[in-house]
Amino acid sequence: MLAESENPTQLPPATAKALALWEILSVTVSCLIAEWVVLSFVARSKVVTAIPILLALGLMLFSHRERGETVRDVGFRVDNFVATCRLLFLPTIAAVLLTIAVGWYMHHSIFPAPFRLRFISLPLWALFQQYALNGFINRRAQLAFGKGSTSVALVAVVFSLLHLPNPLLAIVTMFAGLIWAAVYQRQPNLFALALSHTLASITLALSLPPSLLNNLRVGFKYFG
Amino acid sequence: MRTPSTTLIHVLVGKSIVETLLVGALAVFTFITMLPPFFHGWGEVRDTGISGWVVNNAAPWERVEVQLFVDGEFVAARAANESRPDVLAAGWSRDEWHGYTFALTQLSLGSHEARVYALHDSAGGLRKTLQLLGDPIRFSVAQGGKLKLPNR
Numbered sequence: 001m002l003a004e005s006e007n008p009t010q011l012p013p014a015t016a017k018a019l020a021l022w023e024i025l026s027v028t029v030s031c032l033i034a035e036w037v038v039l040s041f042v043a044r045s046k047v048v049t050a051i052p053i054l055l056a057l058g059l060m061l062f063s064h065r066e067r068g069e070t071v072r073d074v075g076f077r078v079d080n081f082v083a084t085c086r087l088l089f090l091p092t093i094a095a096v097l098l099t100i101a102v103g104w105y106m107h108h109s110i111f112p113a114p115f116r117l118r119f120i121s122l123p124l125w126a127l128f129q130q131y132a133l134n135g136f137i138n139r140r141a142q143l144a145f146g147k148g149s150t151s152v153a154l155v156a157v158v159f160s161l162l163h164l165p166n167p168l169l170a171i172v173t174m175f176a177g178l179i180w181a182a183v184y185q186r187q188p189n190l191f192a193l194a195l196s197h198t199l200a201s202i203t204l205a206l207s208l209p210p211s212l213l214n215n216l217r218v219g220f221k222y223f224g
Numbered sequence: 225m226r227t228p229s230t231t232l233i234h235v236l237v238g239k240s241i242v243e244t245l246l247v248g249a250l251a252v253f254t255f256i257t258m259l260p261p262f263f264h265g266w267g268e269v270r271d272t273g274i275s276g277w278v279v280n281n282a283a284p285w286e287r288v289e290v291q292l293f294v295d296g297e298f299v300a301a302r303a304a305n306e307s308r309p310d311v312l313a314a315g316w317s318r319d320e321w322h323g324y325t326f327a328l329t330q331l332s333l334g335s336h337e338a339r340v341y342a343l344h345d346s347a348g349g350l351r352k353t354l355q356l357l358g359d360p361i362r363f364s365v366a367q368g369g370k371l372k373l374p375n376r
């Protein structure tokens with residue numbers, strides 16, 4: 001007979017751990033379907049493109065609810081914003097300066113690429129990516145492997161995988177993913193991560209020739 | 225953090241099923257859009273070239289564009305709009321203007337293989353696909369440039 005506090009639908013801890021990995025896989029597969037399948041088949045239909053994204057978003061929100069995670073737990077908070085910015089300052093500045101230096105070496109000018117209107121929406125896009133990457137995948141990776149190098153590496157590999165087959169972006173996102181995941185595990189703040197993400201992305205897009213980055217295209221669009 | 229209930233597993237399974245159906249539906253939709261099974265046609269060897277006919281059953285009044293490849297190399301493209309009353313009489317088309325002829329005068333002596341493809345536009349002309357019409361046509365070029373079927 002079950003004790004009063006036990007819930008017959010509760011999972012044993014080992015299964016819950018495997019479940020966390022399944023959740024990561026499921027969200028990753030949704031992103032890959034959007035990038036590789038939907039865009040290659042029906043690139044002009046925004047409704048169809050939205051289906052895998054909405055499925056992934058729905059799963060993430062449901063999972064937070066199931067696990068009792070609050071918005072604050074996930075990293076939508078301001079109390080540790082400055083502390084997170086401190087952690088991110090050096091790696092972000094280093095990445096920005098390195099990118100500018102590479103751009104200058106190739107073009108002998110700073111920010112040779114044109115500013116595009118779509119950059120204005122980049123902070124929101126960066127926040128969404130950081131939410132999925134760290135607010136969800138990193139948290140599930142920590143459930144499976146605990147805090148530390150294994151879960152950080154898993155987050156970075158997933159982030160890099162989602163930027164294939166763009167070779168330069170895959171390498172850059174691997175390193176960026178390692179830094180952001182490690183910082184999130186110390187200070188979970190998605191706004192600071194999105195700020196770092198935005199600065200790095202804009203610098204990359206403005207400094208390096210579009211031909212080298214193939215206009216930041218990933219998935220099937222990379223070939224188009 | 226709470227341990228989740230089995231409902232989360234159900235949601236994950238459901239999501240996987242929906243995604244599988246989505247990918248499957250997209251694959252079928254794309255196949256039918258890009259490689260529609262509506263083209264019918266045939267090609268044969270004539271003394272001076274390859275001729276044949278092609279009809280798009282989904283648009284029977286349309287003149288289909290065909291491309292000729294010989295030994296894997298592109299040779300020529302044209303619209304299939306020549307008179308073929310025999311095709312109309314056989315019930316393959318609604319009118320007789322579905323024939324094509326490619327003259328072949330520059331080929332070396334010996335055996336060759338021709339393939340005639342129907343060119344199909346999809347996604348508003350963004351994508352173009354080729355569909356083989358009939359079977360590959362094997363032929364040889366004799367002295368004087370006359371085309372023959374092999375072993376004749």
